[in-house]
Amino acid sequence: xxxxxxxxxxxxxxxxxxxxxxxxxxxxxxxxxxxxxxxxxxxxxxxxxxxxxxxxxxxxxxxxxxxxxxxxxxxxxxxxxxxxxxxxxxxxxxxxxxxxxxxxxxxxxxxxxxxxxxxxxxxxxxxxxxxxxxxxxxxxxxxxxxxxxxxxxxxxxxxxxxxxxxxxxxxxxxxxxxxxxxxxxxxxx
Numbered sequence: 446x447x448x449x450x451x452x453x454x455x456x457x458x459x460x461x462x463x464x465x466x467x468x469x470x471x472x473x474x475x476x477x478x479x480x481x482x483x484x485x486x487x488x489x490x491x492x493x494x495x496x497x498x499x500x501x502x503x504x505x506x507x508x509x510x511x512x513x514x515x516x517x518x519x520x521x522x523x524x525x526x527x528x529x530x531x532x533x534x535x536x537x538x539x540x541x542x543x544x545x546x547x548x549x550x551x552x553x554x555x556x557x558x559x560x561x562x563x564x565x566x567x568x569x570x571x572x573x574x575x576x577x578x579x580x581x582x583x584x585x586x587x588x589x590x591x592x593x594x595x596x597x598x599x600x601x602x603x604x605x606x607x608x609x610x611x612x613x614x615x616x617x618x619x620x621x622x623x624x625x626x627x628x629x630x631x632x633x634x
Contacts (some may be wrong), residue, residue, distance in 0.1 A: 467502055468565055470494055476539035477527050483539045485526045487545055488564075492501075495519055495526045498549050505545030512545075562618040570621040571629040572597045572606065575614045580604065583623065595623065604632060 471487040496519045503512045514530040521527075533539055550560055557563060564586050572580045572595065581599030586608070588594070591606040606612060606625055614624040624632075 463514060463586065466550055467504075468551050468554065469546045469548050470525070470562075471547045473505075473539075473542045473545050473547060474525070475543055475582070476536045477522070478530045479542070480531040481529065481535050481539050483528050483530065483533065483542055484522070485528055486524070487526055490524050493594075494549060494554055495528070495547075498553050500550075501528075501530070503545045503546045504548055505542070519617070557618075562616050566618040567595070567616070570618075570623050572604075572623045574626060575624055575626050581627070602634070606631070 449598075470492065471485045473483045473594070474486045475484045476482065477484045485495065498516060500513060500515055503514065504510065514532055516528060517531055518529040519526055520603050533542065554563070567586060569582050572583060573578060581597040581604060583595050584598045584603075585596040586593055587596070595606040595608055595613045597606050598614040610627055612631065614626050616623050
């Protein structure tokens with residue numbers, strides 16, 4: 446992720462594990478056809494990750510429930526990715542997977558380019574002003590279509606911080622730190 450206007454975001458803002466072995470990259474939203482193919486809504490439609498992995502892990506149903514599948518075929522279909530998974534051979538089996546999270550191993554993601562970070566690396570990061578004042582912690586990230594927005598929780602309130610070059614001074618994913626510049630109106634209630 447890089448401030449708006451410079452490049453697409455490498456991965457989505459949705460939950461997953463970072464530092465662990467699996468990262469959520471999308472959700473199954475429906476079956477496609479009658480032979481068990483599933484339609485996946487990727488968190489980042491620009492990512493090629495889903496068309497390049499051999500195995501995926503699905504998480505859903507009851508808490509802690511996981512299934513691992515070999516990917517037999519993957520192709521783009523508009524904003525979706527259509528997947529044929531080993532062991533999913535009917536529309537009924539595909540329908541049972543609707544709502545499940547699709548995860549890949551962290552080491553299967555391409556490394557972010559210079560001045561980029563995955564959303565998942567920013568969740569839980571400390572946000573501080575370029576004056577050194579602590580603001581809060583990144584709880585969530587969402588896209589408005591024109592730019593991404595960090596939802597930052599402080600002890601007093603929630604802040605919406607646009608992820609744009611005028612505001613973001615520095616992102617240090619390794620230190621889990623985002624430094625921002627206060628522009629007029631940014632932190633007003």
